[in-house]
Amino acid sequence: GQNIDQPTEMTATEGAIVQINCTYQTSGFNGLFWYQQHAGEAPTFLSYNVLDGLEEKGRFSSFLSRSKGYSYLLLKELQMKDSASYLCAANTGFQKLVFGTGTRLLVSP
Amino acid sequence: EAQVTQNPRYLITVTGKKLTVTCSQNMNHEYMSWYRQDPGLGLRQIYYSMNVEVTDKGDVPEGYKVSRKEKRNFPLILESPSPNQTSLYFCATHQGGPDTQYFGPGTRLTVL
Numbered sequence: 001g002q003n004i005d006q007p008t009e010m011t012a013t014e015g016a017i018v019q020i021n022c023t024y025q026t027s028g029f030n031g032l033f034w035y036q037q038h039a040g041e042a043p044t045f046l047s048y049n050v051l052d053g054l055e056e057k058g059r060f061s062s063f064l065s066r067s068k069g070y071s072y073l074l075l076k077e078l079q080m081k082d083s084a085s086y087l088c089a090a091n092t093g094f095q096k097l098v099f100g101t102g103t104r105l106l107v108s109p
Numbered sequence: 110e111a112q113v114t115q116n117p118r119y120l121i122t123v124t125g126k127k128l129t130v131t132c133s134q135n136m137n138h139e140y141m142s143w144y145r146q147d148p149g150l151g152l153r154q155i156y157y158s159m160n161v162e163v164t165d166k167g168d169v170p171e172g173y174k175v176s177r178k179e180k181r182n183f184p185l186i187l188e189s190p191s192p193n194q195t196s197l198y199f200c201a202t203h204q205g206g207p208d209t210q211y212f213g214p215g216t217r218l219t220v221l
Contacts, residue, residue, distance in 0.1 A: 002168075004151075042199060042212035043152070087152065096167065097142075101151040 003027045004100035006088050011106045012078055020073045020103045022088035032064050032071045033089040033097065043087055046073070075105075083107045111136050113213035114166050121219045123188060130185045130216050132200030138211075140203050141183040142167070143175065145196040146215075152199070158183055190220040 003025045024032070030049040031100040035043035049055055049064035049071060061074040074085055085102040092098055121126055132141065134136075142157040144167075154167030156176040164189045172194055173185040187194060197217050201212035 002140055040215075044212070050139055089152070096157065097152075097154060098168070099144075099152040101149060 002090075002092065004088055004090060004098055006103045007015075007076045007088075008101070008102040009104045009106070010096050011108065014032070014078055014080060014107055014109050016078050017074065017076050018078060018080050018105065020075075020086050020088075020105070022071045022073070022100055024069050024088070024090045024098075024100075026090045026092045027038070028093040028100055030091040032062075033087075033091065034062050034071075034073045035087040036068070037085045037102065039084075039089055046086075047086065048091075080107050111211060113200060113211050115198075115213040115216050116156055117216060119216060119217050121221065124191055125189050128187050128190060128218075130187075132183045132185065132213055132217070133181055134160045134183075134202045134211070135181065136202060136211070137180060138202040139180070141177070141184070143185045144154065144199045144201065145169065145174070145194075146199065147196050151193060155185070155198075156166050173194075192216075192220050194218065195220050199206040 006022045033048050034046040036046050047062040049062050054063045059076045066070045076109045085104045085107040088100040089097045116131045120196040133174040139160045144152045147153045153169045154166050155173050156175040158164040164175050197215050199215050
């Protein structure tokens with residue numbers, strides 16, 4: 001079966017650091033996506049990890065451990081505009097993506 | 110400008126009345142997909158296409174049809190819509206590389 005787990009909701013304060021975890025169990029695995037989705041809008045690409053390790057892109061970093069079926073998205077220096085849902089998705093091969101239900105992040109002043 | 114367009118953006122219809130949601134892209138991408146997004150269930154892939162005349166089922170294909178007669182268009186067809194197809198639908202395209210995936214703006218469908 002295919003299973004992607006991430007927390008439903010998280011809260012954090014402006015300027016802080018937050019880590020959103022994602023665990024996956026899929027029948028095939030080529031890589032792990034993170035998307036950001038503001039309410040009522042389309043998802044936008046944040047990162048794609050294929051190999052184990054941390055990839056940093058400005059305020060956002062993403063980590064993957066294939067052996068543990070685990071990834072996280074790290075957001076630093078949080079801003080109010082970072083309030084959104086963050087979607088974790090596994091590329092299971094042949095252009096098939098399996099998404100988690102998303103983590104709603106609320107950033108407060 | 111890279112663009113994925115969907116029409117209509119909003120639609121309220123009744124059970125059994127056939128409808129088509131169009132998706133068009135101007136990036137010459139080979140790969141296109143349709144997803145539905147429901148609260149608590151996340152995005153689920155309905156169908157995908159790897160090129161013209163090449164389509165395959167995703168995770169929730171029941172009640173939907175697609176066609177890919179031209180590279181730029183990938184319409185989603187609901188032959189006999191039912192209330193459980195009320196959802197937010199997204200079309201997406203990409204050209205092999207993962208960071209070239211683009212989502213359309215979404216179509217909010219309500220079936221009464």
